[in-house]
Amino acid sequence: MASVPSSRRIGSPDSETRTQLLDAAERLMREEGYAAVTSRRIASKAGRKHQLVHYYFRTMDDLFIELFRRRAEENIGRFERAIAQDGSLGNLWRLNADPRGAAFTLEFVALANHRKALRAEIARYAEHFRSSQVEAVRRALVDSGVDEDELPAIVALLMMTGLAQVLALEDTLGVTAGHDTTVEFVGRAIAQLEARSADRRESGTPSTRDDAPREG
Amino acid sequence: MASVPSSRRIGSPDSETRTQLLDAAERLMREEGYAAVTSRRIASKAGRKHQLVHYYFRTMDDLFIELFRRRAEENIGRFERAIAQDGSLGNLWRLNADPRGAAFTLEFVALANHRKALRAEIARYAEHFRSSQVEAVRRALVDSGVDEDELPAIVALLMMTGLAQVLALEDTLGVTAGHDTTVEFVGRAIAQLEARSADRRESGTPSTRDDAPREG
DNA sequence: GTCAGTGCTGTGCACACGCCCAGCACGCAC
DNA sequence: GTGCGTGCTGGGCGTGTGCACAGCACTGAC
Numbered sequence: 001m002a003s004v005p006s007s008r009r010i011g012s013p014d015s016e017t018r019t020q021l022l023d024a025a026e027r028l029m030r031e032e033g034y035a036a037v038t039s040r041r042i043a044s045k046a047g048r049k050h051q052l053v054h055y056y057f058r059t060m061d062d063l064f065i066e067l068f069r070r071r072a073e074e075n076i077g078r079f080e081r082a083i084a085q086d087g088s089l090g091n092l093w094r095l096n097a098d099p100r101g102a103a104f105t106l107e108f109v110a111l112a113n114h115r116k117a118l119r120a121e122i123a124r125y126a127e128h129f130r131s132s133q134v135e136a137v138r139r140a141l142v143d144s145g146v147d148e149d150e151l152p153a154i155v156a157l158l159m160m161t162g163l164a165q166v167l168a169l170e171d172t173l174g175v176t177a178g179h180d181t182t183v184e185f186v187g188r189a190i191a192q193l194e195a196r197s198a199d200r201r202e203s204g205t206p207s208t209r210d211d212a213p214r215e216g
Numbered sequence: 217m218a219s220v221p222s223s224r225r226i227g228s229p230d231s232e233t234r235t236q237l238l239d240a241a242e243r244l245m246r247e248e249g250y251a252a253v254t255s256r257r258i259a260s261k262a263g264r265k266h267q268l269v270h271y272y273f274r275t276m277d278d279l280f281i282e283l284f285r286r287r288a289e290e291n292i293g294r295f296e297r298a299i300a301q302d303g304s305l306g307n308l309w310r311l312n313a314d315p316r317g318a319a320f321t322l323e324f325v326a327l328a329n330h331r332k333a334l335r336a337e338i339a340r341y342a343e344h345f346r347s348s349q350v351e352a353v354r355r356a357l358v359d360s361g362v363d364e365d366e367l368p369a370i371v372a373l374l375m376m377t378g379l380a381q382v383l384a385l386e387d388t389l390g391v392t393a394g395h396d397t398t399v400e401f402v403g404r405a406i407a408q409l410e411a412r413s414a415d416r417r418e419s420g421t422p423s424t425r426d427d428a429p430r431e432g
Numbered sequence: 433g434t435c436a437g438t439g440c441t442g443t444g445c446a447c448a449c450g451c452c453c454a455g456c457a458c459g460c461a462c
Numbered sequence: 463g464t465g466c467g468t469g470c471t472g473g474g475c476g477t478g479t480g481c482a483c484a485g486c487a488c489t490g491a492c
Contacts, residue, residue, distance in 0.1 A: 033330040035251050059481085113248060126391045155397065155401045155402075162377075172329070177343070224452075225467095231469080268471085
């Protein structure tokens with residue numbers, strides 16, 4: 001017996017139709033914002049009847065949570081796989097700079113503003129994601145010989161994330177002045193840091209930078 | 217005769233009631249997200265009938281545009297006044313770091329996703345604001361003796377804006393790990409830059425730093 | 433052959449929304 | 463005192479929404 005008195009029948013979580021509905025919802029959200037994500041419009045986009053949405057999801061909150069979770073898990077997985085292959089700062093920046101991720105975040109945070117059930121879920125994910133990312137950045141920085149005092153990992157991360165977010169946000173508005181310059185600048189800055197790392201690996205002794213050994 | 221055949225009577229733009237409605241709408245938007253901003257809820261929040269909203273605003277789009285414009289103009293004015301008084305990097309950062317501004321931007325960008333009339337308005341404002349800000353940052357950087365190649369003004373601005381935005385965004389979620397560290401770090405970095413500026417002003421000759429104008 | 437489980441749908445309810453219209457009350461101009 | 467402009471409202475229309483419920487068709491277990 002279920003602990004809940006509500007007896008409404010809910011479709012199987014493994015159903016392919018269910019997945020199609022979620023896909024449609026995701027597309028809607030990306031293309032038209034969260035306000036466009038309604039049972040009717042999801043169904044019509046998936047070529048189904050709107051009641052099906054309620055058959056597979058008890059409430060719209062449930063649907064949004066599932067939608068978010070699915071994407072969040074995929075995101076985390078993608079990041080972890082990519083980092084495992086190449087944990088360099090450059091790669092971390094490239095991953096963060098993907099505008100899809102930023103746009104996704106933006107929309108969900110706006111949504112969280114009036115769907116409390118989502119808020120908790122998003123916060124949990126954000127914290128998990130954050131700490132995993134910070135760890136990766138920390139390793140990359142250590143590898144580049146950057147001292148934690150010189151540039152704390154969390155600061156580097158927030159800068160990358162923030163930059164990625166403004167860029168994505170402005171892109172959606174069609175405002176792109178200075179973006180190229182910025183991306184190039186960050187690329188160069190990271191390349192410089194990574195060059196340090198190469199130096200250290202080739203020669204046992206620190207290279208040009210031994211004028212400041214005490215900060216490290 | 218007006219050029220528009222529609223003959224509906226619209227209330228005076230100077231009306232105090234109208235202002236109250238806008239205030240209520242703004243509060244709603246901040247507290248519950250843009251989806252909560254409906255004629256009925258605005259009116260109820262302002263203690264009026266919902267038809268009044270339609271009396272003062274031909275369409276909800278009109279209301280949103282007005283809402284945005286009001287805030288945008290106030291924002292620009294506040295910034296320009298503050299910068300005129302103190303155009304230092306530190307002050308620019310402080311102005312940008314105000315979470316209210318960032319949250320406001322965030323919500324409206326999300327809104328622009330499905331209200332095309334707003335999109336153009338927001339983009340126009342963003343461009344205006346951006347160029348005015350870039351100019352201020354450029355002046356502050358020149359004043360600190362930072363070369364444009366070392367740190368382009370647009371990059372500095374986007375970094376500040378981006379950082380302010382992530383911080384604000386995470387705050388609304390209750391995720392604040394590392395925020396203090398980051399704010400402190402930025403503060404220190406800026407203080408260092410400004411110290412350069414003080415050096416240059418006190419002694420006519422450049423101080424200790426002219427040996428390494430190209431490094432970061 | 434029966435029967436339970438499963439995917440799906442027709443019908444419908446209560447509610448909120450944007451917007452319109454006709455008209456009331458009031459104050460000022462003439 | 464009449465007329466007019468202005469602030470405001472009762473009533474209502476058409477649409478979209480989340481969600482419930484009863485019931486259909488099909489399939490595999492027994």
